[in-house]
Amino acid sequence: TKEDLKKKLDKIDGKGYKAYKDLEGEYEFEKFILHIDHVQGDPFASLSRIRIRVPQNIADFEFSMYNNPSRQVALEDFLTRSVFDVIKMLPSLKGTGHSGDIYIDKGGQQIIKRSAMVVNEDYVEARLSIGLPAFGRRINGSGAQRIFLEFLPQIVEKGLLKKHLNIQDIWLWVETVEDQDYLRSQLKKRGLVAFVADGAILPRESGISDRPLKGGNVVPFESPDSLRIKFQLPNRGEITGMGIPEGVTLIVGGGYHGKSTLLQAIQKGVYNHIPGDGREFVITVADAVKIRAEDGRRIEKVDISPFINNLPNNVDTTRFTTENASGSTSQAANIIEAIEIGTSLLLLDEDTSATNFMIRDARMQKLIAKKEEPITPFIDRVKQLYKDNGISTILVMGGSGDYFDVANCVIKMHNYRPYDVTQEAKEIAKEFKTNREVEGNNEPIVIKPRIPLKKGLEVKGKKIKSKDEDTIRFGYQEIELDYVEQLVDKSQTNAIGEIIRYIASKYVDEKSSIKEILKKVYKDIYEKGLDVVSSFYGKHPGNLALPRLQEVAAALNRLRSFTVK
Ligand code: ADP
Ligand code: MG
Structure with missing residues (x-):
């Protein structure tokens, strides 16, 4: 006592x-x-x-x-x-x-x-x-x-x-979260990949603060008529906002008009937000993945051939391995890995993409023949990804109109307000032909799931421990997660470290794929709680927050000792 x-x-x-x-x-x-x-x-x-x-x-x-x-x-x-x-x-x-x-x-x-x-x-x-x-x-x-x-x-x-x-505050929390989850669960039925509520506050206080920007200059979100839709939420009732349809959506507009801010809100929309955040009803399909260039990262036997072929020295791009990826190969690997683990929406921003991965215009096609260029640019795959794989894309692109040809929806940001310019963009595309040749082939992108080997997950030296939000110490190695943008909490990083330890000791049987292994982990978590992955299960388990499957896979993919069959 x-x-x-x-x-x-x-x-x-x-x-x-x-x-x-x-x-x-x-x-x-x-x-x-x-x-x-x-x-x-x-x-x-x-x-x-x-x-x-x-x-x-x-x-x-x-x-x-x-x-x-x-x-x-x-x-x-x-x-x-x-x-x-x-x-x-x-x-x-x-x-x-x-x-x-x-x-x-x-x-x-x-x-x-x-x-x-x-x-x-x-x-x-x-x-x-x-x-x-x-x-x-x-x-x-x-x-x-x-x-x-x-x-x-x-x-x-x-x-x-x-x-x-404060009972009112408790109900506010409970009902808001329930409404957010409900809205997210309804997106697919309505043919949408994301929703941005009217009145939402998207900009953040600063580059290092996730709190809402305050002050008289903040422009609340206001959807364009043609994209405005309604949802009936269980607690809050009717809500209106901009629905982003499945398919290929471009966000265009002048520099500094709020394009990246919109995309960043959408990429965080896989999570729920606290009342007062401003993004409570910016809701995105749960498996959306932000894709960016990440030169320097490691890649382990990833089939990047849908995007990259005929590298110098006959390097095999169906099992592409490197200790030091380039901008374009890293971006290709990030996409293929996202498909491997499962996603229905890719999010890309020109600010963080490799230009040669995104576009190749007519003039460059004339100067550099296709057989001299290993890259099939994203523009020639993006429609196919939707048609064959059911994967939509939202892309911020202020710098090239070539994408008008492949977009289903074009949203223009002007003074932080969105406008539906799809028709205009289509007409321009008709009038001004790009004269570029479509590259690549029409073969659907099929990914063979990779099977992790035990030896790549052995911890040599000290244990697994997260150092900060973006780094996990794995024995003598460090897993760098700086560019895994949808990792939002230091305790998620902690949990990823624990999950890797957990699967290494329990589920790596050299027969199961990464996705199959992770499914087992999430089943355990669902049945026994998040504590189950902790080495102190039954006691205070340490500070853990639930990461998504996508971020756990991202950490494995960036572990330098990681090996697959
Ligand atoms: P772009 O990608 O179009 O160049 P950004 O999204 O980076 O522009 O936004 C530029 C600046 O405008 C940022 O500092 C951002 O915080 C601010 N901003 C974005 N949206 C709003 C808004 N709705 N109200 C006020 N400021 C905003
Ligand atoms: Mg930008």
Whole structure:
């Protein structure tokens, strides 16, 4: 019980830091059970991990606040943020190293399933990290008593009990997330790949902040009449906005008129966003993948031949391997890998694409014969991708009108407002022929799934650990994820590291493809929760947020030791 904890703390006060280890265990408090799962070795080591479990009859959330997966994630997210806010208000205990730190892994602007909070019919459980307080290397027992006996009960009282929370805000969270998931689930039925609500705020505060841009100059989104559609949402009711149809869509317009901002909002639209973000109802099909050039990345036996053929030195492009990809080969590999794992929408921006991968105009075709040019540009594949593979594309292209010939829909951004210029673009395409020859062949793109080998996933040296949002340390190697743009949370990166470890120990049988393996992982997660991939399953699992299949595959594909059959 709580009294046992107090006794232990009295006893170890002033002793060497290692004596804190005695605390590991379970303690019953009035309104919750405290699990001290892991105690740090010294005040500078990574924080100690605890769980606070409040029985549901005390927390008292109505079942309807979490009775489906959308609502559950929403309530968990809400409570994580509410605990975070309570922690912020606590007095700070200063001391050596991380003394007195109390941390919960709150998300950013997205609402993603995370390990920080679990809500179910039996309990509400918050997973916290704590810096056990010290003076020098000695235990600050009274500090620890304040944290455990004073702060934790406050966190529970103000952060986890329904009666002290703002019920309206809880419902706002729950209903908004449910509406977002519902809208996303309806896109395909309506022949759409993305939806941008009227009134949405797309621009962000800065290049390093994901928060909405504020101020009088922000232009809320307003859909063009011809593309405006309505949805009937379960909670919010009717909503209108721009529907982007399946097929090939171009976003054109002058420089600085908001093209990339629109595309970036769409690429994040695979996730749900918190109320007030401005992108709550910018919703994209869940499997959309941003494609960009990424020279320098590694490629492991990827069939890039639909885009690249006849390289110098007779390099085989059906099993293309390189330690140092070029702009165009990396972009081709990114597309093929996305198709391999499954996608229905590719997102490309001229700003981050390789020019020679995107276009090859008539003049260049005259000067450099097709047999001298290994690349079949994207313009000659994009229609086929939709026709044969059912994969749509949204492409930002302000610099070349050649794409008018292959687009189904052309949206012009002007002063941050969209206009439907499809008809105009079609007429221009008729009047001004590009005179370019269509390149490539008409063979459908068929991808043979690759089968990972065990040896490529052995960790040599230290363990797997994420260093920051964009880097996973994998033994002596580092997986660079800087250009995997739809990875949005450091804890997703953490989770990817754990998932790679999990599949290496469990599912790499040298018979299953990458996709088959990942399907098994997601089935486990669906059945047993996100914690299942953690090496501390059953305890505080670390700070994890659910990544998409696409980002896990992206990490495998960028692991330099990764090998396939
Ligand atoms: P483009 O890709 O067309 O060159 P960007 O999308 O990069 O243009 O946008 C240029 C600038 O305009 C950015 O700083 C962006 O934050 C800002 N911006 C984009 N959309 C809006 C908007 N709706 N209201 C106000 N500013 C915006
Ligand atoms: Mg741009």
